[in-house]
Amino acid sequence: MTVTTDDVLLVHGGTPLEGEIRVRGAKNLxxxxxxxxxxxxxxxxxxxxxxxxxxxxxxxxxxxxxxxxxxxxxxxxxxxxxxxxxxxxxxxxxxxxxxxxxxxxxxxxxxxxxxxxxxxxxxxxxxxxxxxxxxxxxxxxxxxxxxxxxxxxxxxxxxxxxxxxxxxxxxxxxxxxxxxxxxxxxxxxxxxxxxxxxxxxxxxxxxxxxxxxxxxxxxxxxxxxxxxxxxxxxxxxALPDRLEAASWACAALATEGSVYVRGASQREMMTFLNTYRKVGGQFEIDDHGIRFWHPGGPLKAIALETDVHPGFQTDWQQPLVVALTQASGLSIVHETVYESRLGFTEALNQMGAHIQLYRECLGGTPCRFGQRNFLHSAVVSGPTKLQGADLVIPDLRGGFSYLIAALAAQGTSRVHGIELINRGYENFMEKLPALGAKVELP
Ligand SMILES: CC(=O)N[C@H]1[C@@H](OP(=O)(O)OP(=O)(O)OC[C@H]2O[C@@H](n3ccc(=O)[nH]c3=O)[C@H](O)[C@@H]2O)O[C@H](CO)[C@@H](O)[C@@H]1O
Ligand SMILES: C=C(OP(=O)(O)O)C(=O)O
The missing domain is CATH 3.65.10.10 (Enolpyruvate transferase domain)
Structure with missing residues (x-):
């Protein structure tokens, strides 16, 4: 991947995200x-x-x-x-x-x-x-x-x-x-x-x-x-972007913060909300959006399998994995929609996470990838302290997940390739500081 210096964001981690942002219509609609x-x-x-x-x-x-x-x-x-x-x-x-x-x-x-x-x-x-x-x-x-x-x-x-x-x-x-x-x-x-x-x-x-x-x-x-x-x-x-909304929800959880996502809608997020609650995240729904927050105390490890709707959407998986690095115990993640959607975890390990990938189907349901040698299951052991690192964004959700990890980490991260995030996250460069994130262009 070609990396240019004007495509880099410095993230000084360790500050909980607090405040309100708005999501608009869905990138996938x-x-x-x-x-x-x-x-x-x-x-x-x-x-x-x-x-x-x-x-x-x-x-x-x-x-x-x-x-x-x-x-x-x-x-x-x-x-x-x-x-x-x-x-x-x-x-x-x-x-x-x-x-x-x-x-x-x-x-x-x-x-x-x-x-x-x-x-x-x-x-x-x-x-x-x-x-x-x-x-x-x-x-x-x-x-x-x-x-x-x-x-x-x-x-x-x-x-x-x-x-x-x-x-x-x-x-x-x-x-x-x-x-x-x-x-x-x-x-x-x-x-x-x-x-x-x-x-x-x-x-x-x-x-x-x-x-x-x-x-x-x-x-x-x-x-x-x-x-x-x-x-x-x-x-x-257009219906609201349930994928962006969930990304901010995971950012609130991983940074021990509280984010009101204006525009988020319960109906399209029911499966995500159940999982968020299982992990220990809290949320409150009103007519205009959803507030997501970390209630304090330890988060809980979970078993998670991505699936087609109404299952747990694959695009929610990567941001949630970052939050799972902060949960106590072993979480199991089985990615059944894309065969190579766990590669982004290597960089999380460099930041201090403990995530082991497996070729076997570790979920309850054998999937298309089990017999085909793809590293599509993960065991996340937590909680782990994350440290700032040099990160190169691999894909849209992986990229936002790196931002979440950098925000949750101690120290400064250099996140390369941030332009990719503009594919699906409107004005994220304005939303981050609005939530108190300490970010700057070098
Ligand atoms: C722009 C957009 O809306 N993107 C979404 C869309 O992607 P997209 O529409 O590309 O995803 P699909 O639902 O088609 O892909 C699901 C699975 O089907 C396989 N497949 C698909 C088409 C095909 O011709 N042959 C084939 O084998 C894919 O490799 C994948 O394993 O749905 C995905 C699954 O919810 C989301 O992660 C993406 O965010
Ligand atoms: C996989 C995604 O999008 P696309 O299908 O546009 O690559 C996504 O939105 O996470």
């Missing part, structure tokens, strides 16, 4: 709702949009495809007008290669509108192989053809895409969204089984329904979509 606007024949309004890099990347991609994107009347509102997509002269799409995972979701909307699509190489966090085979299998079932080219994938729809029956091998969030964004304008009915049902997917379904789509969700992970001929625009307030 907002960019997809923006892509959905491409399906409409009228402008859409998206509210509660965070100023994060993944949103800026998708804004750039949409503009490249002829969508006019401007601020709305409300603060944090975007108005997306797709009237000129057909006449857009798409150039320089390669500049977006590696920026995020969202370009793959342009396939369905572009195939419907233009009959073809070009998808550059994808980015996103390096936490596993992250193949896109389900996406392409799904698109072929709708009738698309796909040609791999050195600079990306070229897709064509020789005729109108047709609804189909699909069973996902794993409830993939991205592949479920791919099906939704493609099926809504396809001819006939699509039945998707083993779908992901994360809150951000439900919110995307709400967006599509507002546009005129016909979608029903059964309790057994089956989603049925009846294609329509035309979709309008939407006016939607």
């Amino acid at each position: 907002v960019p997809k709702a923006m892509v959905a606007a491409l399906l409409g024949s009228e402008p859409s309004r998206l509210r509660n949009v965070p100023d994060i890099r993944d949103v800026r990347v998708v804004r750039g991609l949409l503009q490249l495809h002829g969508v006019t994107v401007r601020g709305g009347e409300e603060e944090a509102e975007l108005v997306l007008d797709p009237s000129h997509v057909e006449s857009a002269n798409v150039a320089d799409i390669d500049a977006h290669a590696g920026s995020s995972r969202i370009p793959i979701l342009f396939c369905g909307p572009l195939l419907h509108r233009l009959g073809h699509a070009f998808i550059p190489g994808l980015g996103g966090c390096d936490i596993g192989g992250r193949p896109i085979d389900f996406h392409f299998d799904v698109l072929r079932k709708f009738g698309a053809t796909i040609e791999k080219r050195p600079e990306g994938q070229y897709l064509e729809a020789p005729q109108r895409l047709r609804g189909t029956k699909i069973q996902l091998p794993f409830p993939s969030v991205g592949a479920t969204e791919q099906v939704l964004l493609t099926a809504v304008l396809a001819e006939g009915v699509t039945e998707l089984s083993n779908a992901a049902v994360e809150p951000e997917i439900e919110d995307l379904i709400c967006v599509l329904q507002k546009m005129g789509a016909m979608i029903s969700m059964d309790t057994d992970r089956t989603i049925r979509i009846t294609g329509v001929d035309r979709l309008g625009g939407y006016n939607h307030r």
Whole structure:
């Protein structure tokens, strides 16, 4: 990884985080709702949009495809007008290669509108192989053809895409969204089984329904979509970012502080809240947010298994592991969604944590990774005193976890690669000092 000095944050640890911050719309919904606007024949309004890099990347991609994107009347509102997509002269799409995972979701909307699509190489966090085979299998079932080219994938729809029956091998969030964004304008009915049902997917379904789509969700992970001929625009307030909210909750716990997260919502965080309580963290919910705090005394070790919704979300795992280094006893963490999401613990060990990784499934449920030699289980023994260190951010949540560890540690840490955190945490450089964190740019 290339590290530049202007991408470094000095963190002087040992001060509890105290105060209030606000979370806006979810990183894992907002960019997809923006892509959905491409399906409409009228402008859409998206509210509660965070100023994060993944949103800026998708804004750039949409503009490249002829969508006019401007601020709305409300603060944090975007108005997306797709009237000129057909006449857009798409150039320089390669500049977006590696920026995020969202370009793959342009396939369905572009195939419907233009009959073809070009998808550059994808980015996103390096936490596993992250193949896109389900996406392409799904698109072929709708009738698309796909040609791999050195600079990306070229897709064509020789005729109108047709609804189909699909069973996902794993409830993939991205592949479920791919099906939704493609099926809504396809001819006939699509039945998707083993779908992901994360809150951000439900919110995307709400967006599509507002546009005129016909979608029903059964309790057994089956989603049925009846294609329509035309979709309008939407006016939607994005659901709050439950992942960012949980990150601040873990920061409060690990630094023995108290943080009110304005905008956090209980419904999407129930599983996290139960786990937080098991560890010994406390929270109080009101109509506008959730206050999270460390009540004093020892935290409790727990057994934790990540899973698809409604299980414990994998993106909550890394920040919580930092808090578990402060719990008394042995915590067991079994990561079942991404095969390489525990590598970030090596740096925590350099700070004084005791975390041992295992290839076996240490949770109650054997997962896809047990037989495949991946270090995907961890035993965290605590409590351990953390010391400041030189840290290089490996991925988005791992990066925020390093900030938490540096804030909880004695002494000063140099955290390299902080720009990556802007992908998913709005204004974190302002939020940290607002909570009393002693941070400075060198
Ligand atoms: C932008 C966004 O919303 N990112 C989220 C999304 O990622 P993303 O949509 O990429 O994650 P998926 O749910 O698709 O991935 C889950 C698992 O399925 C596998 N898989 C996925 C697609 C595929 O074609 N083939 C395949 O094997 C992946 O390698 C992984 O092991 O859901 C993840 C799981 O909740 C979250 O951690 C990410 O924050
Ligand atoms: C894994 C994540 O995101 P992405 O899919 O965008 O890499 C994340 O938000 O933790």
